[in-house]
Amino acid sequence: MTDRTDQSARAQQWFESLRDRICAEFESIEREAGSDAAFEYAPWDREEDGNADPGGGVRGLIKGKVFEKAGVNVSTVRGNFSQEFAGSIHGASADSPGFTATGISLVAHMANPHVPAVHMNTRFLTTGKAWFGGGADLNPPIPYEEDTQEFHARFRAACAAHNPTYYERFSKWAEDYFFIPHRGVARGVGGIFYDHLECDDEAAFERNFAFTKDVGDAFLDIFPKLVRRRMESSFTEADARTQLEWRGRYAEFNLVYDRGTLFGLKTGGNIDAILMSLPPRAVWS
Amino acid sequence: MTDRTDQSARAQQWFESLRDRICAEFESIEREAGSDAAFEYAPWDREEDGNADPGGGVRGLIKGKVFEKAGVNVSTVRGNFSQEFAGSIHGASADSPGFTATGISLVAHMANPHVPAVHMNTRFLTTGKAWFGGGADLNPPIPYEEDTQEFHARFRAACAAHNPTYYERFSKWAEDYFFIPHRGVARGVGGIFYDHLECDDEAAFERNFAFTKDVGDAFLDIFPKLVRRRMESSFTEADARTQLEWRGRYAEFNLVYDRGTLFGLKTGGNIDAILMSLPPRAVWS
Numbered sequence: 001m002t003d004r005t006d007q008s009a010r011a012q013q014w015f016e017s018l019r020d021r022i023c024a025e026f027e028s029i030e031r032e033a034g035s036d037a038a039f040e041y042a043p044w045d046r047e048e049d050g051n052a053d054p055g056g057g058v059r060g061l062i063k064g065k066v067f068e069k070a071g072v073n074v075s076t077v078r079g080n081f082s083q084e085f086a087g088s089i090h091g092a093s094a095d096s097p098g099f100t101a102t103g104i105s106l107v108a109h110m111a112n113p114h115v116p117a118v119h120m121n122t123r124f125l126t127t128g129k130a131w132f133g134g135g136a137d138l139n140p141p142i143p144y145e146e147d148t149q150e151f152h153a154r155f156r157a158a159c160a161a162h163n164p165t166y167y168e169r170f171s172k173w174a175e176d177y178f179f180i181p182h183r184g185v186a187r188g189v190g191g192i193f194y195d196h197l198e199c200d201d202e203a204a205f206e207r208n209f210a211f212t213k214d215v216g217d218a219f220l221d222i223f224p225k226l227v228r229r230r231m232e233s234s235f236t237e238a239d240a241r242t243q244l245e246w247r248g249r250y251a252e253f254n255l256v257y258d259r260g261t262l263f264g265l266k267t268g269g270n271i272d273a274i275l276m277s278l279p280p281r282a283v284w285s
Numbered sequence: 286m287t288d289r290t291d292q293s294a295r296a297q298q299w300f301e302s303l304r305d306r307i308c309a310e311f312e313s314i315e316r317e318a319g320s321d322a323a324f325e326y327a328p329w330d331r332e333e334d335g336n337a338d339p340g341g342g343v344r345g346l347i348k349g350k351v352f353e354k355a356g357v358n359v360s361t362v363r364g365n366f367s368q369e370f371a372g373s374i375h376g377a378s379a380d381s382p383g384f385t386a387t388g389i390s391l392v393a394h395m396a397n398p399h400v401p402a403v404h405m406n407t408r409f410l411t412t413g414k415a416w417f418g419g420g421a422d423l424n425p426p427i428p429y430e431e432d433t434q435e436f437h438a439r440f441r442a443a444c445a446a447h448n449p450t451y452y453e454r455f456s457k458w459a460e461d462y463f464f465i466p467h468r469g470v471a472r473g474v475g476g477i478f479y480d481h482l483e484c485d486d487e488a489a490f491e492r493n494f495a496f497t498k499d500v501g502d503a504f505l506d507i508f509p510k511l512v513r514r515r516m517e518s519s520f521t522e523a524d525a526r527t528q529l530e531w532r533g534r535y536a537e538f539n540l541v542y543d544r545g546t547l548f549g550l551k552t553g554g555n556i557d558a559i560l561m562s563l564p565p566r567a568v569w570s
Contacts, residue, residue: 181550182550182551182553182556244566252540255536255537256547256550266467268467275537278533279569280569281529281567282536282566282568284560284563284564
Protein backbone atom coordinates (compact mmCIF):
# COMPACT_ATOMS: atom_id res chain seq x y z
CA MET A 1 0.00 0.00 0.00
CA THR A 2 1.22 3.50 -0.80
CA ASP A 3 2.67 5.37 2.15
CA ARG A 4 0.43 8.40 2.52
CA THR A 5 2.27 9.94 5.48
CA ASP A 6 3.76 12.72 3.44
CA GLN A 7 0.52 13.48 1.62
CA SER A 8 -1.40 13.67 4.89
CA ALA A 9 1.25 15.95 6.38
CA ARG A 10 1.11 18.30 3.41
CA ALA A 11 -2.68 18.41 3.52
CA GLN A 12 -2.65 19.07 7.25
CA GLN A 13 -0.16 21.88 6.80
CA TRP A 14 -2.37 23.47 4.19
CA PHE A 15 -5.50 23.20 6.34
CA GLU A 16 -3.64 24.84 9.23
CA SER A 17 -2.31 27.67 7.09
CA LEU A 18 -5.77 28.21 5.57
CA ARG A 19 -7.20 28.36 9.09
CA ASP A 20 -4.62 30.97 10.09
CA ARG A 21 -5.43 33.17 7.09
CA ILE A 22 -9.20 32.87 7.59
CA CYS A 23 -8.98 33.65 11.28
CA ALA A 24 -6.77 36.68 10.61
CA GLU A 25 -9.29 37.93 8.05
CA PHE A 26 -12.27 37.43 10.38
CA GLU A 27 -10.41 39.30 13.12
CA SER A 28 -9.68 42.14 10.66
CA ILE A 29 -13.40 42.40 10.01
CA GLU A 30 -14.03 42.62 13.73
CA ARG A 31 -11.49 45.49 13.96
CA GLU A 32 -13.28 47.31 11.15
CA ALA A 33 -16.47 47.04 13.21
CA GLY A 34 -14.70 48.48 16.24
CA SER A 35 -14.35 45.21 18.14
CA ASP A 36 -11.21 43.56 19.45
CA ALA A 37 -12.74 40.07 19.45
CA ALA A 38 -10.20 37.33 18.67
CA PHE A 39 -10.25 33.60 18.15
CA GLU A 40 -9.57 31.48 21.18
CA TYR A 41 -7.99 28.12 20.51
CA ALA A 42 -8.60 24.93 22.44
CA PRO A 43 -6.59 21.83 21.55
CA TRP A 44 -8.26 18.47 22.09
CA ASP A 45 -6.94 14.93 22.04
CA ARG A 46 -8.71 12.02 20.49
CA GLU A 47 -8.86 8.78 22.44
CA GLU A 48 -8.99 5.27 21.08
CA ASP A 49 -8.37 2.13 23.10
CA GLY A 50 -5.01 0.63 22.26
CA ASN A 51 -4.03 3.53 19.99
CA ALA A 52 -0.97 5.37 21.27
CA ASP A 53 -1.18 8.12 18.66
CA PRO A 54 -4.84 8.73 17.83
CA GLY A 55 -4.38 12.40 16.99
CA GLY A 56 -6.67 15.27 17.83
CA GLY A 57 -7.29 18.81 16.79
CA VAL A 58 -7.61 22.44 17.65
CA ARG A 59 -10.93 24.18 17.88
CA GLY A 60 -10.90 27.94 17.32
CA LEU A 61 -13.86 30.01 18.41
CA ILE A 62 -14.62 33.70 18.10
CA LYS A 63 -17.58 35.52 19.60
CA GLY A 64 -17.52 39.03 18.28
CA LYS A 65 -19.60 41.95 17.11
CA VAL A 66 -19.91 40.79 13.49
CA PHE A 67 -19.29 37.08 14.04
CA GLU A 68 -21.80 36.21 16.74
CA LYS A 69 -20.19 32.78 16.84
CA ALA A 70 -17.71 31.36 14.36
CA GLY A 71 -15.89 28.12 14.93
CA VAL A 72 -13.08 26.58 12.95
CA ASN A 73 -11.72 23.17 13.70
CA VAL A 74 -8.60 21.59 12.24
CA SER A 75 -8.25 17.96 13.16
CA THR A 76 -5.85 15.20 12.23
CA VAL A 77 -6.75 11.76 13.48
CA ARG A 78 -5.61 8.20 12.86
CA GLY A 79 -6.92 4.86 13.97
CA ASN A 80 -8.77 1.72 13.11
CA PHE A 81 -12.43 1.22 12.40
CA SER A 82 -14.18 -1.47 14.36
CA GLN A 83 -14.76 -4.59 12.24
CA GLU A 84 -18.48 -3.98 11.94
CA PHE A 85 -17.99 -0.31 11.07
CA ALA A 86 -15.23 -0.85 8.51
CA GLY A 87 -17.61 -2.46 6.02
CA SER A 88 -19.62 0.73 5.69
CA ILE A 89 -16.61 2.99 5.11
CA HIS A 90 -15.27 3.84 1.66
CA GLY A 91 -12.08 1.88 1.01
CA ALA A 92 -12.01 0.24 4.44
CA SER A 93 -12.48 -3.44 5.17
CA ALA A 94 -11.93 -5.95 7.93
CA ASP A 95 -8.47 -6.62 6.40
CA SER A 96 -7.67 -2.94 6.14
CA PRO A 97 -9.39 -1.11 8.95
CA GLY A 98 -6.83 1.68 9.39
CA PHE A 99 -7.63 5.25 8.53
CA THR A 100 -6.27 8.77 8.74
CA ALA A 101 -8.29 11.95 8.35
CA THR A 102 -7.13 15.52 8.31
CA GLY A 103 -9.38 18.45 7.59
CA ILE A 104 -10.66 21.91 8.31
CA SER A 105 -14.25 22.63 9.18
CA LEU A 106 -15.74 26.07 9.64
CA VAL A 107 -19.16 27.45 10.51
CA ALA A 108 -19.94 31.13 11.03
CA HIS A 109 -23.19 32.41 12.54
CA MET A 110 -23.42 36.15 12.07
CA ALA A 111 -24.84 38.79 14.40
CA ASN A 112 -26.62 40.73 11.65
CA PRO A 113 -29.49 38.77 10.04
CA HIS A 114 -28.71 40.37 6.66
CA VAL A 115 -25.25 38.79 6.66
CA PRO A 116 -25.30 35.17 5.50
CA ALA A 117 -24.11 32.38 7.75
CA VAL A 118 -21.67 30.03 6.06
CA HIS A 119 -20.17 26.59 6.25
CA MET A 120 -16.91 25.41 4.69
CA ASN A 121 -15.12 22.11 5.08
CA THR A 122 -12.31 20.34 3.23
CA ARG A 123 -10.58 17.12 4.17
CA PHE A 124 -8.15 14.40 3.09
CA LEU A 125 -8.88 10.83 4.09
CA THR A 126 -6.96 7.63 3.72
CA THR A 127 -8.19 4.08 4.25
CA GLY A 128 -7.30 1.39 1.71
CA LYS A 129 -8.02 4.33 -0.61
CA ALA A 130 -7.21 8.03 -0.33
CA TRP A 131 -9.40 10.96 -1.33
CA PHE A 132 -10.29 14.59 -0.86
CA GLY A 133 -13.74 15.92 -0.09
CA GLY A 134 -15.27 19.15 1.00
CA GLY A 135 -17.41 22.06 0.02
CA ALA A 136 -18.96 25.30 1.15
CA ASP A 137 -22.51 26.54 1.30
CA LEU A 138 -24.11 29.87 2.02
CA ASN A 139 -26.89 30.11 4.59
CA PRO A 140 -28.55 33.50 4.60
CA PRO A 141 -31.46 33.94 7.01
CA ILE A 142 -32.53 36.73 4.63
CA PRO A 143 -31.25 35.85 1.15
CA TYR A 144 -30.02 38.38 -1.40
CA GLU A 145 -29.84 37.24 -5.02
CA GLU A 146 -26.67 39.29 -5.53
CA ASP A 147 -24.85 37.47 -2.69
CA THR A 148 -26.03 34.06 -3.87
CA GLN A 149 -24.87 34.70 -7.42
CA GLU A 150 -21.44 35.99 -6.41
CA PHE A 151 -20.87 33.12 -4.01
CA HIS A 152 -21.73 30.58 -6.70
CA ALA A 153 -19.75 32.45 -9.37
CA ARG A 154 -16.62 32.34 -7.23
CA PHE A 155 -16.85 28.58 -6.73
CA ARG A 156 -17.81 28.08 -10.36
CA ALA A 157 -14.53 29.78 -11.27
CA ALA A 158 -12.56 27.65 -8.80
CA CYS A 159 -14.12 24.52 -10.31
CA ALA A 160 -13.68 25.61 -13.91
CA ALA A 161 -9.93 25.91 -13.48
CA HIS A 162 -9.78 22.19 -12.75
CA ASN A 163 -12.51 20.31 -14.53
CA PRO A 164 -15.33 21.50 -16.76
CA THR A 165 -17.82 19.16 -15.08
CA TYR A 166 -17.03 20.01 -11.47
CA TYR A 167 -19.26 23.00 -10.87
CA GLU A 168 -22.36 21.44 -12.34
CA ARG A 169 -21.83 18.18 -10.46
CA PHE A 170 -20.72 19.66 -7.17
CA SER A 171 -23.33 22.43 -6.99
CA LYS A 172 -26.03 19.84 -7.71
CA TRP A 173 -24.54 17.67 -4.98
CA ALA A 174 -24.74 20.59 -2.53
CA GLU A 175 -28.35 21.21 -3.56
CA ASP A 176 -29.23 17.57 -2.88
CA TYR A 177 -27.25 17.37 0.34
CA PHE A 178 -28.16 20.63 2.07
CA PHE A 179 -31.86 19.91 2.00
CA ILE A 180 -34.25 19.45 4.92
CA PRO A 181 -36.61 16.68 3.75
CA HIS A 182 -39.08 16.93 6.61
CA ARG A 183 -39.68 20.60 5.80
CA GLY A 184 -39.21 20.27 2.05
CA VAL A 185 -36.88 23.25 1.99
CA ALA A 186 -33.19 23.85 1.28
CA ARG A 187 -30.97 24.65 4.27
CA GLY A 188 -29.55 27.63 2.46
CA VAL A 189 -28.80 28.81 -1.08
CA GLY A 190 -26.26 26.12 -1.87
CA GLY A 191 -22.66 26.17 -2.96
CA ILE A 192 -20.59 23.11 -3.74
CA PHE A 193 -20.17 19.72 -2.12
CA TYR A 194 -17.71 17.06 -3.29
CA ASP A 195 -16.37 13.79 -2.02
CA HIS A 196 -14.26 10.83 -3.09
CA LEU A 197 -11.89 12.74 -5.33
CA GLU A 198 -9.73 9.65 -5.51
CA CYS A 199 -5.96 9.89 -5.26
CA ASP A 200 -4.92 6.60 -6.82
CA ASP A 201 -1.51 7.90 -7.88
CA GLU A 202 0.76 10.88 -7.17
CA ALA A 203 -0.62 12.86 -10.09
CA ALA A 204 -4.19 12.41 -8.90
CA PHE A 205 -3.20 13.47 -5.40
CA GLU A 206 -1.57 16.65 -6.73
CA ARG A 207 -4.57 17.47 -8.92
CA ASN A 208 -7.11 16.98 -6.16
CA PHE A 209 -4.97 18.75 -3.60
CA ALA A 210 -4.65 21.75 -5.92
CA PHE A 211 -8.41 21.81 -6.38
CA THR A 212 -9.03 21.58 -2.64
CA LYS A 213 -6.63 24.46 -2.06
CA ASP A 214 -8.51 26.54 -4.62
CA VAL A 215 -11.78 25.79 -2.85
CA GLY A 216 -10.30 27.14 0.38
CA ASP A 217 -8.92 30.21 -1.38
CA ALA A 218 -12.25 30.83 -3.11
CA PHE A 219 -13.97 30.78 0.27
CA LEU A 220 -11.47 33.22 1.74
CA ASP A 221 -11.88 35.47 -1.28
CA ILE A 222 -15.67 35.66 -1.47
CA PHE A 223 -17.11 35.26 2.03
CA PRO A 224 -15.44 38.31 3.65
CA LYS A 225 -16.74 40.43 0.73
CA LEU A 226 -20.31 39.39 1.50
CA VAL A 227 -19.79 40.05 5.20
CA ARG A 228 -18.41 43.54 4.64
CA ARG A 229 -21.26 44.34 2.25
CA ARG A 230 -23.99 43.89 4.87
CA MET A 231 -22.45 43.91 8.34
CA GLU A 232 -23.54 47.51 8.97
CA SER A 233 -27.10 47.04 7.60
CA SER A 234 -29.82 48.06 10.00
CA PHE A 235 -32.31 45.38 10.93
CA THR A 236 -35.69 45.11 12.62
CA GLU A 237 -36.99 42.93 15.43
CA ALA A 238 -38.78 40.92 12.75
CA ASP A 239 -35.47 40.37 10.89
CA ALA A 240 -33.88 39.17 14.14
CA ARG A 241 -36.79 36.78 14.73
CA THR A 242 -36.49 35.49 11.16
CA GLN A 243 -32.83 34.77 11.82
CA LEU A 244 -33.56 32.86 15.04
CA GLU A 245 -36.28 30.75 13.43
CA TRP A 246 -34.04 30.08 10.48
CA ARG A 247 -31.35 28.93 12.91
CA GLY A 248 -33.82 26.43 14.35
CA ARG A 249 -34.00 24.87 10.87
CA TYR A 250 -30.21 24.91 10.66
CA ALA A 251 -29.93 23.04 13.98
CA GLU A 252 -32.53 20.52 12.77
CA PHE A 253 -30.53 19.82 9.63
CA ASN A 254 -27.26 19.37 11.48
CA LEU A 255 -28.68 17.15 14.22
CA VAL A 256 -31.03 15.01 12.11
CA TYR A 257 -29.23 14.68 8.79
CA ASP A 258 -25.67 15.96 8.68
CA ARG A 259 -23.42 12.95 8.10
CA GLY A 260 -20.36 14.52 9.68
CA THR A 261 -22.26 15.49 12.81
CA LEU A 262 -23.90 12.11 13.28
CA PHE A 263 -20.69 10.26 12.44
CA GLY A 264 -18.88 12.34 15.05
CA LEU A 265 -21.54 11.99 17.74
CA LYS A 266 -21.88 8.25 17.28
CA THR A 267 -18.17 7.49 17.15
CA GLY A 268 -17.15 9.37 20.26
CA GLY A 269 -15.68 12.42 18.56
CA ASN A 270 -14.94 15.66 20.37
CA ILE A 271 -18.38 17.04 21.26
CA ASP A 272 -17.37 20.68 21.38
CA ALA A 273 -15.70 20.47 17.99
CA ILE A 274 -18.60 18.56 16.42
CA LEU A 275 -21.34 20.77 17.80
CA MET A 276 -19.42 23.96 17.09
CA SER A 277 -21.68 24.15 14.05
CA LEU A 278 -24.81 24.74 16.11
CA PRO A 279 -26.12 28.28 16.25
CA PRO A 280 -25.43 30.33 19.38
CA ARG A 281 -29.17 30.97 19.80
CA ALA A 282 -32.24 29.52 18.09
CA VAL A 283 -35.99 29.54 18.51
CA TRP A 284 -38.83 27.21 17.61
CA SER A 285 -42.33 28.58 17.42
CA MET B 286 -57.77 -11.17 13.51
CA THR B 287 -59.49 -9.47 16.44
CA ASP B 288 -61.42 -6.35 15.51
CA ARG B 289 -59.76 -3.60 17.51
CA THR B 290 -62.02 -0.78 16.32
CA ASP B 291 -63.81 -0.48 19.62
CA GLN B 292 -60.61 -0.68 21.67
CA SER B 293 -58.97 2.04 19.57
CA ALA B 294 -62.06 4.23 19.92
CA ARG B 295 -62.10 3.85 23.69
CA ALA B 296 -58.40 4.62 23.94
CA GLN B 297 -58.77 7.67 21.70
CA GLN B 298 -61.68 8.92 23.81
CA TRP B 299 -59.57 8.57 26.94
CA PHE B 300 -56.61 10.41 25.41
CA GLU B 301 -58.90 13.25 24.37
CA SER B 302 -60.52 13.53 27.78
CA LEU B 303 -57.12 13.44 29.48
CA ARG B 304 -55.96 16.21 27.15
CA ASP B 305 -59.01 18.31 28.08
CA ARG B 306 -58.35 17.90 31.81
CA ILE B 307 -54.63 18.65 31.49
CA CYS B 308 -55.24 21.74 29.38
CA ALA B 309 -57.87 23.03 31.82
CA GLU B 310 -55.41 22.54 34.67
CA PHE B 311 -52.56 24.29 32.86
CA GLU B 312 -54.89 27.19 32.08
CA SER B 313 -55.91 27.36 35.77
CA ILE B 314 -52.25 27.70 36.67
CA GLU B 315 -51.92 30.55 34.19
CA ARG B 316 -54.92 32.29 35.86
CA GLU B 317 -53.27 31.92 39.26
CA ALA B 318 -50.22 33.69 37.82
CA GLY B 319 -52.41 36.50 36.52
CA SER B 320 -52.34 35.49 32.87
CA ASP B 321 -55.25 34.70 30.58
CA ALA B 322 -53.19 32.52 28.25
CA ALA B 323 -55.16 29.66 26.75
CA PHE B 324 -54.47 26.68 24.52
CA GLU B 325 -55.03 27.19 20.84
CA TYR B 326 -55.97 24.12 18.87
CA ALA B 327 -54.96 23.34 15.30
CA PRO B 328 -56.37 20.20 13.67
CA TRP B 329 -54.23 18.52 11.05
CA ASP B 330 -54.96 15.77 8.53
CA ARG B 331 -52.63 12.95 7.74
CA GLU B 332 -52.08 12.07 4.10
CA GLU B 333 -51.27 8.68 2.62
CA ASP B 334 -51.51 7.79 -1.03
CA GLY B 335 -54.52 5.58 -1.70
CA ASN B 336 -55.78 5.88 1.87
CA ALA B 337 -59.21 7.55 2.03
CA ASP B 338 -59.24 7.70 5.83
CA PRO B 339 -55.66 8.16 7.11
CA GLY B 340 -56.71 10.07 10.22
CA GLY B 341 -54.97 13.04 11.78
CA GLY B 342 -54.84 14.90 15.01
CA VAL B 343 -55.21 18.09 16.94
CA ARG B 344 -52.22 20.03 18.21
CA GLY B 345 -52.85 22.25 21.22
CA LEU B 346 -50.36 24.97 22.06
CA ILE B 347 -50.17 27.45 24.91
CA LYS B 348 -47.66 30.26 25.30
CA GLY B 349 -48.21 31.79 28.67
CA LYS B 350 -46.57 33.35 31.68
CA VAL B 351 -45.81 30.08 33.47
CA PHE B 352 -45.85 27.76 30.47
CA GLU B 353 -43.43 29.45 28.10
CA LYS B 354 -44.46 26.85 25.52
CA ALA B 355 -46.49 23.72 26.16
CA GLY B 356 -47.80 21.54 23.38
CA VAL B 357 -50.17 18.62 23.55
CA ASN B 358 -50.99 16.54 20.53
CA VAL B 359 -53.70 13.89 20.29
CA SER B 360 -53.53 11.94 17.08
CA THR B 361 -55.37 8.96 15.67
CA VAL B 362 -54.00 7.57 12.44
CA ARG B 363 -54.49 4.45 10.34
CA GLY B 364 -52.76 3.09 7.30
CA ASN B 365 -50.36 0.61 5.84
CA PHE B 366 -46.62 0.36 6.23
CA SER B 367 -44.61 0.09 3.06
CA GLN B 368 -43.37 -3.46 2.47
CA GLU B 369 -39.79 -2.63 3.32
CA PHE B 370 -40.79 -0.73 6.47
CA ALA B 371 -43.26 -3.33 7.75
CA GLY B 372 -40.48 -5.78 8.59
CA SER B 373 -39.01 -3.43 11.16
CA ILE B 374 -42.30 -2.75 12.97
CA HIS B 375 -43.49 -4.79 15.94
CA GLY B 376 -46.25 -7.16 14.84
CA ALA B 377 -46.30 -5.93 11.25
CA SER B 378 -45.29 -7.89 8.17
CA ALA B 379 -45.63 -7.82 4.42
CA ASP B 380 -48.80 -9.95 4.83
CA SER B 381 -50.19 -7.69 7.52
CA PRO B 382 -48.97 -4.15 6.91
CA GLY B 383 -52.01 -2.34 8.38
CA PHE B 384 -51.74 -0.29 11.53
CA THR B 385 -53.66 2.10 13.74
CA ALA B 386 -52.16 4.38 16.35
CA THR B 387 -53.88 6.68 18.78
CA GLY B 388 -52.10 8.60 21.48
CA ILE B 389 -51.46 11.72 23.45
CA SER B 390 -48.10 13.43 23.57
CA LEU B 391 -47.25 16.42 25.72
CA VAL B 392 -44.15 18.54 26.28
CA ALA B 393 -44.02 21.61 28.52
CA HIS B 394 -41.15 24.09 28.55
CA MET B 395 -41.51 26.43 31.51
CA ALA B 396 -40.70 30.12 31.76
CA ASN B 397 -39.06 29.87 35.19
CA PRO B 398 -35.82 27.85 35.16
CA HIS B 399 -36.61 26.49 38.64
CA VAL B 400 -39.75 24.80 37.32
CA PRO B 401 -39.04 21.47 35.63
CA ALA B 402 -39.91 20.90 31.99
CA VAL B 403 -41.80 17.67 31.42
CA HIS B 404 -42.72 15.14 28.78
CA MET B 405 -45.64 12.69 28.87
CA ASN B 406 -46.88 10.36 26.18
CA THR B 407 -49.21 7.36 26.10
CA ARG B 408 -50.45 5.49 23.08
CA PHE B 409 -52.32 2.42 21.80
CA LEU B 410 -51.10 0.74 18.65
CA THR B 411 -52.44 -2.08 16.56
CA THR B 412 -50.67 -4.00 13.81
CA GLY B 413 -50.93 -7.78 13.70
CA LYS B 414 -50.56 -7.22 17.45
CA ALA B 415 -51.97 -4.57 19.77
CA TRP B 416 -50.22 -2.85 22.65
CA PHE B 417 -49.98 0.16 24.91
CA GLY B 418 -46.87 2.20 25.49
CA GLY B 419 -45.97 5.48 27.07
CA GLY B 420 -44.26 7.20 29.92
CA ALA B 421 -43.36 10.49 31.47
CA ASP B 422 -40.07 12.05 32.45
CA LEU B 423 -39.09 15.15 34.36
CA ASN B 424 -36.58 17.57 32.87
CA PRO B 425 -35.50 20.23 35.33
CA PRO B 426 -32.87 22.70 34.10
CA ILE B 427 -32.12 23.17 37.82
CA PRO B 428 -32.99 19.91 39.61
CA TYR B 429 -34.44 19.70 43.12
CA GLU B 430 -34.19 16.36 44.88
CA GLU B 431 -37.60 16.92 46.47
CA ASP B 432 -39.29 17.31 43.05
CA THR B 433 -37.48 14.31 41.61
CA GLN B 434 -38.49 12.09 44.51
CA GLU B 435 -42.15 13.14 44.46
CA PHE B 436 -42.39 12.69 40.70
CA HIS B 437 -40.94 9.19 40.93
CA ALA B 438 -43.01 8.33 44.02
CA ARG B 439 -46.23 9.20 42.21
CA PHE B 440 -45.41 6.96 39.24
CA ARG B 441 -44.13 4.26 41.55
CA ALA B 442 -47.58 4.27 43.18
CA ALA B 443 -49.34 4.16 39.79
CA CYS B 444 -47.16 1.19 38.79
CA ALA B 445 -47.54 -0.65 42.11
CA ALA B 446 -51.31 -0.75 41.76
CA HIS B 447 -50.90 -2.87 38.63
CA ASN B 448 -47.77 -4.98 38.78
CA PRO B 449 -45.03 -5.25 41.39
CA THR B 450 -42.32 -5.29 38.72
CA TYR B 451 -43.48 -2.29 36.68
CA TYR B 452 -41.83 0.58 38.48
CA GLU B 453 -38.43 -1.03 38.65
CA ARG B 454 -38.53 -2.09 35.02
CA PHE B 455 -40.10 1.06 33.62
CA SER B 456 -38.01 3.56 35.58
CA LYS B 457 -34.88 1.69 34.47
CA TRP B 458 -36.17 1.82 30.90
CA ALA B 459 -36.62 5.61 31.20
CA GLU B 460 -33.11 5.91 32.60
CA ASP B 461 -31.71 3.99 29.64
CA TYR B 462 -33.84 5.76 27.07
CA PHE B 463 -33.61 9.39 28.15
CA PHE B 464 -29.84 9.45 27.94
CA ILE B 465 -27.63 11.56 25.68
CA PRO B 466 -24.77 9.21 24.74
CA HIS B 467 -22.57 11.79 23.04
CA ARG B 468 -22.54 13.87 26.23
CA GLY B 469 -22.67 10.95 28.62
CA VAL B 470 -25.46 12.61 30.61
CA ALA B 471 -29.13 11.93 31.28
CA ARG B 472 -31.65 14.19 29.54
CA GLY B 473 -33.42 14.79 32.85
CA VAL B 474 -34.09 13.03 36.14
CA GLY B 475 -36.10 10.18 34.67
CA GLY B 476 -39.57 8.86 35.26
CA ILE B 477 -41.04 5.82 33.54
CA PHE B 478 -41.01 4.51 30.00
CA TYR B 479 -42.89 1.43 28.83
CA ASP B 480 -43.77 -0.20 25.55
CA HIS B 481 -45.29 -3.35 24.12
CA LEU B 482 -47.77 -3.98 26.91
CA GLU B 483 -49.39 -6.62 24.74
CA CYS B 484 -53.17 -6.90 24.51
CA ASP B 485 -53.53 -10.46 23.26
CA ASP B 486 -57.03 -10.85 24.71
CA GLU B 487 -59.79 -8.63 26.11
CA ALA B 488 -58.57 -9.05 29.67
CA ALA B 489 -55.07 -7.96 28.74
CA PHE B 490 -56.44 -4.95 26.92
CA GLU B 491 -58.49 -3.92 29.96
CA ARG B 492 -55.53 -4.38 32.30
CA ASN B 493 -53.14 -2.39 30.15
CA PHE B 494 -55.69 0.29 29.39
CA ALA B 495 -56.35 0.73 33.13
CA PHE B 496 -52.62 1.07 33.75
CA THR B 497 -52.23 3.60 30.94
CA LYS B 498 -55.11 5.63 32.37
CA ASP B 499 -53.43 5.61 35.78
CA VAL B 500 -50.20 6.86 34.20
CA GLY B 501 -52.13 9.80 32.74
CA ASP B 502 -53.84 10.50 36.03
CA ALA B 503 -50.56 10.30 37.92
CA PHE B 504 -49.09 12.89 35.58
CA LEU B 505 -52.06 15.21 36.05
CA ASP B 506 -51.81 14.75 39.81
CA ILE B 507 -48.10 15.38 40.31
CA PHE B 508 -46.87 17.77 37.63
CA PRO B 509 -49.12 20.75 38.49
CA LYS B 510 -47.99 20.42 42.14
CA LEU B 511 -44.36 20.82 41.11
CA VAL B 512 -45.22 23.77 38.88
CA ARG B 513 -47.13 25.59 41.62
CA ARG B 514 -44.29 24.97 44.07
CA ARG B 515 -41.72 26.92 42.06
CA MET B 516 -43.47 29.09 39.50
CA GLU B 517 -43.04 32.22 41.63
CA SER B 518 -39.37 31.54 42.52
CA SER B 519 -37.03 34.38 41.70
CA PHE B 520 -34.20 33.54 39.32
CA THR B 521 -30.97 35.11 38.14
CA GLU B 522 -29.51 35.76 34.70
CA ALA B 523 -27.23 32.80 35.35
CA ASP B 524 -30.26 30.56 36.07
CA ALA B 525 -31.87 31.72 32.82
CA ARG B 526 -28.65 30.95 30.93
CA THR B 527 -28.48 27.49 32.56
CA GLN B 528 -32.00 26.84 31.34
CA LEU B 529 -31.21 27.88 27.76
CA GLU B 530 -28.07 25.73 27.63
CA TRP B 531 -29.97 22.83 29.12
CA ARG B 532 -32.58 23.28 26.40
CA GLY B 533 -29.85 22.95 23.78
CA ARG B 534 -29.15 19.47 25.21
CA TYR B 535 -32.88 18.71 25.13
CA ALA B 536 -33.09 19.67 21.45
CA GLU B 537 -30.04 17.50 20.71
CA PHE B 538 -31.66 14.49 22.35
CA ASN B 539 -34.94 14.92 20.49
CA LEU B 540 -33.37 15.51 17.08
CA VAL B 541 -30.57 12.95 17.26
CA TYR B 542 -32.07 10.09 19.27
CA ASP B 543 -35.78 10.33 20.02
CA ARG B 544 -37.45 7.45 18.19
CA GLY B 545 -40.84 9.14 17.94
CA THR B 546 -39.35 12.31 16.51
CA LEU B 547 -37.19 10.55 13.93
CA PHE B 548 -39.99 8.14 13.01
CA GLY B 549 -42.30 11.11 12.48
CA LEU B 550 -39.81 13.17 10.49
CA LYS B 551 -38.80 10.32 8.24
CA THR B 552 -42.33 9.06 7.55
CA GLY B 553 -43.86 12.38 6.57
CA GLY B 554 -45.69 13.07 9.82
CA ASN B 555 -47.07 16.48 10.73
CA ILE B 556 -43.96 18.61 11.29
CA ASP B 557 -45.58 21.08 13.67
CA ALA B 558 -46.94 18.30 15.84
CA ILE B 559 -43.66 16.35 15.83
CA LEU B 560 -41.42 19.31 16.55
CA MET B 561 -43.80 20.73 19.14
CA SER B 562 -41.39 19.12 21.62
CA LEU B 563 -38.54 21.49 20.76
CA PRO B 564 -37.85 24.29 23.22
CA PRO B 565 -39.08 27.79 22.35
CA ARG B 566 -35.54 29.13 22.76
CA ALA B 567 -32.17 27.45 23.17
CA VAL B 568 -28.51 28.38 23.13
CA TRP B 569 -25.27 26.58 22.34
CA SER B 570 -22.03 28.00 23.66
